[in-house]
């Protein structure tokens with residue numbers, strides 16, 4: 001819950017806008033501000049105070065406890081110009097809240113947390129438990145001092161500008177699931193790499209389950225903070241001992257069917273679980289069912305008779321391949337999601353000219369693998385190979401990365417051992433259509449005129465089909481220096497089925513600084529004015545030029561039928 005506190009009527013007006021926009025998330029605290037702040041501080045995860053920072057500092061100072069538990073506090077000034085993240089920038093989410101509040105009120109978010117200001121992700125924002133000298137190592141990163149990364153487990157981390165060399169005495173970030181203590185100038189990051197398979201007889205006490213799990217981890221030298229989940233068979237999903245042990249470890253219980261577990265090859269099958277739940281192994285099979293390395297084979301709890309078993313598996317980190325569309329060029333047509341994926345990736349793969357489009361957004365330390373035109377297959381292979389190594393990879397393309405672009409060659413290479421995320425982008429046809437008017441108001445198709453990878457007969461067959469079906473056509477890759485006869489040929493095919501006056505829209509460099517667009521006709525279009533930076537949209541037989549804009553009606557009967565509606 002976000003507590004809202006204000007003192008003046010201007011503050012109250014801004015407060016009410018927030019409350020109206022987020023009715024479920026906010027609660028208004030009325031009354032004297034001192035009391036209101038104290039109550040909100042005790043009851044809410046976050047506060048937005050429409051008060052001067054000085055006033056808020058004085059009010060919350062006596063209430064401060066610990067940065068892991070204190071609420072995040074954002075101050076908005078009287079004029080509504082700034083949303084200041086005052087307290088709990090990371091842990092309390094105040095930096096993000098300042099951005100959200102700023103967006104809503106039209107205020108500039110003010111964030112002073114060093115890592116956010118310089119674009120380095122805070123070690124405490126990577127989504128992994130951290131231990132050790134977080135402040136010291138973060139300061140070293142910010143000061144540009146060498147910080148070595150010692151990754152014992154591959155994990156798709158966002159870019160942090162680590163130095164490669166681990167020299168003695170240097171600051172160190174150690175990514176490990178082993179039960180080690182952080183040394184001087186060292187931070188431990190705990191990847192959720194361990195899966196503990198558990199089996200339990202009916203009524204097994206939580207203590208006994210916990211004992212066998214903790215004993216197994218301790219004896220194998222593994223950290224409980226790296227346990228991702230307790231895994232077991234469906235029939236034990238609600239077994240109180242397992243459920244409570246998972247709660248105590250702070251991890252979810254994940255279950256699998258007996259059939260699925262029975263199919264897993266394990267070193268220590270036995271007859272008892274086969275009779276009870278229908279699989280010769282529960283603990284080992286549930287830990288191993290999604291693959292990984294068995295670190296602790298099945299062991300039994302100390303009770304007589306033993307009522308619980310467990311086994312521990314290390315699962316390799318799954319790499320992450322984000323296929324990101326950058327939009328047609330303009331920065332404000334790059335989606336926030338695309339931007340987030342670019343910041344999250346530690347490896348960026350793309351065509352050099354697309355990398356240039358977003359280079360300024362990348363975090364320091366991002367490894368950039370750029371190549372020139374024509375190296376599509378190599379780029380696809382590289383991106384997948386990097387993800388397979390456990391990295392977070394962004395493969396970029398202009399417009400939408402799935403439209404005549406990198407998504408299909410990359411996914412053709414990818415196997416199911418990596419996660420793949422697609423981020424849609426504004427493709428050239430849509431960017432151009434918005435400039436031209438409404439050419440795509442009815443059925444439409446995109447056709448690439450590049451016969452580099454597609455035989456011309458196939459392209460021609462598709463153009464002919466579009467012509468016969470009276471579909472609006474947007475041509476991508478319409479014409480280049482070495483390919484000049486395809487566009488006139490394609491237009492001639494359409495002209496056989498459409499009037500010479502059919503509107504044609506030509507857009508070059510949509511949304512880029514040198515954007516140029518015009519609406520002409522099939523008869524008047526001069527193909528020599530078209531190049532590879534251009535798309536050409538040809539209307540259907542209903543498309544009209546209305547006030548210089550290209551408009552394709554929604555349907556032939558649509559206008560009529562809406563007029564029949566009662567007014």
Ligand code: SAH
Nearest residue numbers: 328399400403427428476477509510532534
């Ligand atoms: N993935 C891209 C298309 C790649 S094919 C997308 O979704 O937009 C390359 C062709 O796209 C170019 O030859 C041109 O026809 C078109 N194109 C890409 N960006 C463009 C832009 N900003 N303006 C006009 N056409 C563009």
